[in-house]
Amino acid sequence: MTRKQRRLVLIGTSLGVLAIAAALVLGALRDSIVFFNSPTDVAEKSIAPGTRMRIGGLVKPGSLQRGDNLQVSFAVTDGKTDISVRYQGIVPDLFREGQGVVAEGKLESGRVFAADTVLAKHDERYMPREVVDALKKSGRWQEGEMKSSESGSK
Amino acid sequence: MIPELGHYALVLALALGLIQAVAPVIGARTNDAPLMGLASSTALMQFVFVGVAFLALIACYVTSDFSVVTVYENAHSTMPLIYKITSVWGNHEGSMLLWVLILAFFGALVGAFGRNLPSTLKAYVLAVQSWIACAFYLFILFTSNPFLRLEQAPFEGRDLNPILQDIGLAIHPPLLYLGYVGCSIAFSFAIAALIEGRIDAAWARWVRPWTLAAWMFLTAGIAMGSYWAYYELGWGGFWFWDPVENASLMPWLAGTALLHSAVVMEKRNALKIWTLLLAILAFSLSLIGTFLVRSGVLTSVHTFANDPARGVFILAILVVFIGGGLALFAWRAPLLKQGGLFAPISREGALVLNNLFLTTACLTVFVGTLYPLALEALTGEKISVGAPFFNLTFAPLFIPLMFAMPFGPLMAWKRGDVLGVAQRLTVAFGTGIVAVAATFAIAGRGSALAPFGIGLAVFVMIGAGTDVVERIGLFREPLSTVRRRASGLPRSAWGTALAHFGVGVTLLGIVSVTTWASERIVALKPSQTVSLAGYELTFDGLAQRTGPNYREAVAKFTVREAGVPVGVMEPSKRNFASRATTTTEAALMTRGVSQLYLSLGDTSGDGSVSVRLYHKPMVLLIWLGAVAMAMGGGLSLSDRRLRVGAPKPAAKPAMLPAE
Numbered sequence: 001m002t003r004k005q006r007r008l009v010l011i012g013t014s015l016g017v018l019a020i021a022a023a024l025v026l027g028a029l030r031d032s033i034v035f036f037n038s039p040t041d042v043a044e045k046s047i048a049p050g051t052r053m054r055i056g057g058l059v060k061p062g063s064l065q066r067g068d069n070l071q072v073s074f075a076v077t078d079g080k081t082d083i084s085v086r087y088q089g090i091v092p093d094l095f096r097e098g099q100g101v102v103a104e105g106k107l108e109s110g111r112v113f114a115a116d117t118v119l120a121k122h123d124e125r126y127m128p129r130e131v132v133d134a135l136k137k138s139g140r141w142q143e144g145e146m147k148s149s150e151s152g153s154k
Numbered sequence: 155m156i157p158e159l160g161h162y163a164l165v166l167a168l169a170l171g172l173i174q175a176v177a178p179v180i181g182a183r184t185n186d187a188p189l190m191g192l193a194s195s196t197a198l199m200q201f202v203f204v205g206v207a208f209l210a211l212i213a214c215y216v217t218s219d220f221s222v223v224t225v226y227e228n229a230h231s232t233m234p235l236i237y238k239i240t241s242v243w244g245n246h247e248g249s250m251l252l253w254v255l256i257l258a259f260f261g262a263l264v265g266a267f268g269r270n271l272p273s274t275l276k277a278y279v280l281a282v283q284s285w286i287a288c289a290f291y292l293f294i295l296f297t298s299n300p301f302l303r304l305e306q307a308p309f310e311g312r313d314l315n316p317i318l319q320d321i322g323l324a325i326h327p328p329l330l331y332l333g334y335v336g337c338s339i340a341f342s343f344a345i346a347a348l349i350e351g352r353i354d355a356a357w358a359r360w361v362r363p364w365t366l367a368a369w370m371f372l373t374a375g376i377a378m379g380s381y382w383a384y385y386e387l388g389w390g391g392f393w394f395w396d397p398v399e400n401a402s403l404m405p406w407l408a409g410t411a412l413l414h415s416a417v418v419m420e421k422r423n424a425l426k427i428w429t430l431l432l433a434i435l436a437f438s439l440s441l442i443g444t445f446l447v448r449s450g451v452l453t454s455v456h457t458f459a460n461d462p463a464r465g466v467f468i469l470a471i472l473v474v475f476i477g478g479g480l481a482l483f484a485w486r487a488p489l490l491k492q493g494g495l496f497a498p499i500s501r502e503g504a505l506v507l508n509n510l511f512l513t514t515a516c517l518t519v520f521v522g523t524l525y526p527l528a529l530e531a532l533t534g535e536k537i538s539v540g541a542p543f544f545n546l547t548f549a550p551l552f553i554p555l556m557f558a559m560p561f562g563p564l565m566a567w568k569r570g571d572v573l574g575v576a577q578r579l580t581v582a583f584g585t586g587i588v589a590v591a592a593t594f595a596i597a598g599r600g601s602a603l604a605p606f607g608i609g610l611a612v613f614v615m616i617g618a619g620t621d622v623v624e625r626i627g628l629f630r631e632p633l634s635t636v637r638r639r640a641s642g643l644p645r646s647a648w649g650t651a652l653a654h655f656g657v658g659v660t661l662l663g664i665v666s667v668t669t670w671a672s673e674r675i676v677a678l679k680p681s682q683t684v685s686l687a688g689y690e691l692t693f694d695g696l697a698q699r700t701g702p703n704y705r706e707a708v709a710k711f712t713v714r715e716a717g718v719p720v721g722v723m724e725p726s727k728r729n730f731a732s733r734a735t736t737t738t739e740a741a742l743m744t745r746g747v748s749q750l751y752l753s754l755g756d757t758s759g760d761g762s763v764s765v766r767l768y769h770k771p772m773v774l775l776i777w778l779g780a781v782a783m784a785m786g787g788g789l790s791l792s793d794r795r796l797r798v799g800a801p802k803p804a805a806k807p808a809m810l811p812a813e
Contacts, residue, residue: 003495028543032542035537066756090764093737094736
């Protein structure tokens with residue numbers, strides 16, 4: 001084979017692999033991404049029940065109830081709207097009333113959110129960014145509320 | 155006094171760094187040997203001064219000097235000594251100091267051991283290294299000074315985040331940083347080659363050991379981080395496809411590609427420009443990783459509080475070095491001479507295929523990690539891209555790569571013979587197929603793909619050994635011949651085989667855990683029993699214990715297998731009064747390479763507890779495979795041909811054993 005032919009083989013294979021990768025990425029982006037919504041978003045947008053998504057906000061004080069079989073229910077609020085969440089399992093260590101929370105799951109009919117994952121945070125001084133944004137949007141967040149000089153690591 | 159000493163040492167390191175950033179370049183331009191030689195000394199001294207700064211910071215932590223802000227915020231006088239030391243890098247400021255310490259360490263190594271490098275190349279390499287170092291010294295001094303004092307020293311510190319009070323913090327960040335920062339050497343060599351406009355096979359020989367070392371540490375660091383997250387986060391997951399994890403995976407993928415393309419360049423003088431590009435990309439991805447972790451732009455399960463203002467500074471560093479590096483590449487690379495020719499079916503071709511798949515896989519991880527960021531910036535829509543995305547994109551790209559992996563080392567250079575190689579892999583194929591059939595027969599349940607995953611893993615493992623087995627004549631020659639040949643075989647051949655074998659081992663673990671792991675979440679009263687995967691766990695009761703800086707509620711479980719007690723598991727909840735925080739300490743019981751994993755949920759007043767119990771079959775293989783990969787890297791690194799360093803290019807071909 002000449003240099004030119006060899007180069008063509010190389011370029012052809014590369015383009016082939018890249019095309020496959022692009023197809024995989026586009027397909028996966030259509031099917032497997034999860035949108036994040038604040039409780040107000042959930043109320044305002046008409047989201048079809050059964051759609052997978054993440055919601056975030058604060059655990060509404062006084063809303064936490066524990067049932068049998070590790071059933072937990074609580075309300076997530078952004079200060080303007082609440083949404084009730086039910087979850088079965090063990091909640092993270094730093095899950096508390098009045099604290100930020102991110103839950104992933106499906107919206108059921110009757111505006112109850114069935115969570116299959118309740119996300120932990122690692123640090124009691126850290127607020128998930130999505131929660132901060134959700135609170136900012138509803139006007140419940142004052143800049144400087146959390147000290148920004150905190151540091152972290154992984 | 156000590157913090158000021160550390161601060162001062164860091165400023166001096168910056169001053170030295172500035173000299174080293176300029177003088178060697180002038181020296182190389184004017185062919186001034188003393189100016190060029192200066193770089194070695196300044197590189198060593200930089201390491202000494204950063205070392206002094208780092209020791210000073212350790213001293214502040216060990217003596218619990220709470221007048222220093224970072225010590226106050228991240229330490230507590232009652233912490234055990236080991237955590238006092240590790241909390242030095244358990245926070246942003248200290249971890250950046252560790253970052254520059256390791257950068258200076260690598261610079262010093264080049265200065266000390268780069269004797270047989272051409273003097274101009276060495277001068278440029280050390281200068282580029284110093285540009286990076288200066289950027290980070292400035293970053294630390296201006297935005298994250300770990301030596302800042304409080305006006306009035308508090309009596310007690312705010313304690314290290316309890317989740318970090320673990321031996322994992324002692325091992326994981328230093329290893330990971332050795333890997334991240336080690337990539338800077340290959341980057342500096344690439345930039346130096348582009349400035350000089352000259353690159354040859356010898357360049358690859360000099361770069362390869364550094365890349366190999368960085369890759370080895372990165373592999374070990376990622377594996378250690380994965381194991382730490384596995385036992386500390388309490389979910390029993392080994393990989394979450396989290397942005398922070400992806401940030402370490404991307405340089406690893408690029409580094410693995412670089413390692414392989416450098417072989418082609420060294421042996422065949424081909425793929426020169428591509429190798430240069432990979433060297434730039436690997437370090438760029440390390441910088442992006444640092445940026446992603448440090449700036450907090452992405453939400454991650456591993457995220458701690460951090461400061462966006464610093465993100466802007468790191469972003470600037472990123473733009474200068476990545477943008478500058480790529481611009482220099484675009485400008486200078488076309489001037490470099492073309493490399494050698496090879497047929498598509500050959501060892502070179504196989505390595506090109508390896509690179510193609512690795513970089514494409516890296517690209518999909520990159521897209522998945524940064525897409526949410528881009529989408530939010532463009533549309534304001536918030537999304538999360540999780541495991542399903544990566545399972546659909548990364549896995550399909552890795553499967554052909556793994557399938558092709560045993561073929562590569564068996565191919566001849568220049569012109570290979572696929573059928574011949576396939577014939578030599580008959581045993582590997584056979585065992586793989588037997589493994590598929592056996593898995594189907596034994597474990598019919600679970601995913602239909604799993605038996606093929608197991609078969610692929612077995613094929614990879616046996617295939618990895620094929621080359622070595624053939625070359626030492628195992629099963630064919632008398633034992634004495636085998637022993638003589640085995641000791642004569644270059645260590646790099648053993649290294650390749652071991653590392654490739656490790657890939658198969660890891661795959662075996664991943665397939666097994668994702669398919670056959672079982673899980674139960676139950677609430678138990680004392681003396682109640684839960685059974686899972688043939689084990690019975692009896693809850694004996696709760697007890698209170700006091701640790702050095704926490705109190706813990708320990709649940710004691712007796713584990714029985716077929717009625718016979720095999721041990722005790724004691725998961726606990728630790729309560730750290732200093733931060734009013736609770737952490738969950740999972741209990742692990744290792745049975746062979748499988749593990750039982752028990753993590754405690756809420757405890758209620760009547761003495762009952764909720765627990766999460768997992769059985770993780772063959773889970774340890776995931777990390778043992780990574781250890782084998784890292785050890786394979788170490789073996790290659792200890793190869794005489796690499797350790798001796800590069801002899802003069804002309805002497806090279808005669809010294810190489812036939813491969």
